[in-house]
Amino acid sequence: MNNQQEDHYIATISETNEKICWGCGMRLLLPPYTPIFKCGWCGAITDQNLQDRCSSWWRRLRDRLLVTGLLFFMLFVICGGIWAVYPVVFSFSFGWIVFHLLTTVSFSIVTIVSFISVAFQSAASPLNVLWGSLEVVRKGALENFTFCHYCGKPKSPRMHHCRTCGTCIMDMDHHCPFIGNCIGAANHHNFIIFLALVVISNLYAFIMSIMASAYIWPSLGHEAFGSVARLRMLDVVGIFSELARALSSAALLLSLRGMVLMYLCIASFSVQLGICLLLWQQLQLIYEGRTYINHMGYWNGGTNERGWQNIRRFFDSQKSVFLFVCGSMRSAEKTHKR
Incomplete structure (x- = not known):
C-alpha cells in the first residue's frame, strides 16, 4: 500500500514539473517554481514570465x-x-x-x-535558425536564445523586440520617432x-x-x-x-x-x-x-x-x-x- 502511494506521489510530481523546451522539444524535469530555465541540450532559455509589450x-x-x-x-x-x-x-x-x-x-x-x-x-534582419525538434537542432545551436511570444520566432541574444514596430531587431540601438523606424x-x-x-x-x-x-x-x-x-x-x-x-x-x-x-x-x-x-x-x-x-x-x-x-x-x-x-x-x- 505504501509503495503504491509513493509511486503515485512520484508520478504526480513528475507530471507537474515536466516542461518542454521550445528550442528542441526536449522534455525537462524541473524543480518546483522554475519560471525561467535553460535547456541543457540546445542552450535555449525559456521565460514563462510574460509581460504585456504589445504594440500601441x-x-x-x-x-x-x-x-x-x-x-x-x-x-x-x-x-x-x-x-x-x-x-x-x-x-x-x-x-x-x-x-x-x-x-x-x-x-x-x-x-x-x-x-x-x-x-x-x-x-529587421532575417534570422534563419532551425528549432522546434530534437532531430534538427544540434547541441548548443540555440545557446542563450529566447522565444519571442509576440513575433512567434526565436530571438537571438543580440535581438530586442520593439513595441512600436512590432518585430525583433538585430543589434537594436533605439527606435527613432522622427524617422518612424528602428535603428538596428x-x-x-x-x-x-x-x-x-x-x-x-x-x-x-x-x-x-x-x-x-x-x-x-x-x-x-x-x-x-x-x-x-x-x-x-x-x-x-x-x-x-x-x-x-x-x-x-x-x-x-x-x-x-x-x-x-x-x-x-x-x-x-x-x-x-x-x-x-x-x-x-x-x-x-x-x-x-x-x-x-x-x-x-x-x-x-x-x-x-x-x-x-x-x-x-x-x-x-x-x-x-x-x-x-x-x-x-x-x-x-x-x-x-x-
Whole structure:
C-alpha cells in the first residue's frame, strides 16, 4: 500500500514539473517554481514570465506625425532658404550664384534621399535558425536564445523586440520617432550617414542665413553703439542688454524676408546643436562596441572591447559595398574600352 502511494506521489510530481523546451522539444524535469530555465541540450532559455509589450496605435500615430513634421521642416528650410537667401546671393557674381545653387541642390538631394533610405529601410534582419525538434537542432545551436511570444520566432541574444514596430531587431540601438523606424544592424550605417549629412547641410544653411541676415539687417544707428561704449568693459550684462535692445528695435524694421532669415538662423542653430550631440553619442557608443539599448542596461549584448577597431568593424560592410561598386565600375570601363 505504501509503495503504491509513493509511486503515485512520484508520478504526480513528475507530471507537474515536466516542461518542454521550445528550442528542441526536449522534455525537462524541473524543480518546483522554475519560471525561467535553460535547456541543457540546445542552450535555449525559456521565460514563462510574460509581460504585456504589445504594440500601441498611439506610438505609430506619433511617429507618422513626427515624420510628416520633419519632412515639412526640411522642405521649409530648403524652399524658404532659397527664397530668403538667394536674392542676396544674386547681387554677387555669376560664378558665386552657380556655385551656391549647385551646392544647395546637391545637399538637398543627398539629405532627402538619405532620410528616405533610413525611414523606409526595414531594420529587421532575417534570422534563419532551425528549432522546434530534437532531430534538427544540434547541441548548443540555440545557446542563450529566447522565444519571442509576440513575433512567434526565436530571438537571438543580440535581438530586442520593439513595441512600436512590432518585430525583433538585430543589434537594436533605439527606435527613432522622427524617422518612424528602428535603428538596428540593417540600417545603422545609413542612420550615421544621414546624421553626418544633416550636420553638413545644416551648417551650410546656418552660414548662408547669417551672411544674408547681416547683409539686409537694418542699421543699428550710432546711438546704440554709443550707449554700449559708455558702459564699463566689466559690465558684461549691461553690454549684452544694450545690444539685445538695439537688435530687437532693429528687428521691428525687418521685412518678411528678414523675419524668415532670423527664423532660419535660430532653427538651424538649434537643430545643429541637437544633431551634433546625437552624432557624437552614436560614435561614442560605436567606439565602445555598444548600442544605446545595451548602454541603458536592457540587455548585456555588445562587446567588451573599446577602440578604433569597433569603428572599423562597424563601417566594414559599407567599405565592402563601396569597393564592390568601384570594382564593378572599373570592370565596366575595361569592357567598354575593349
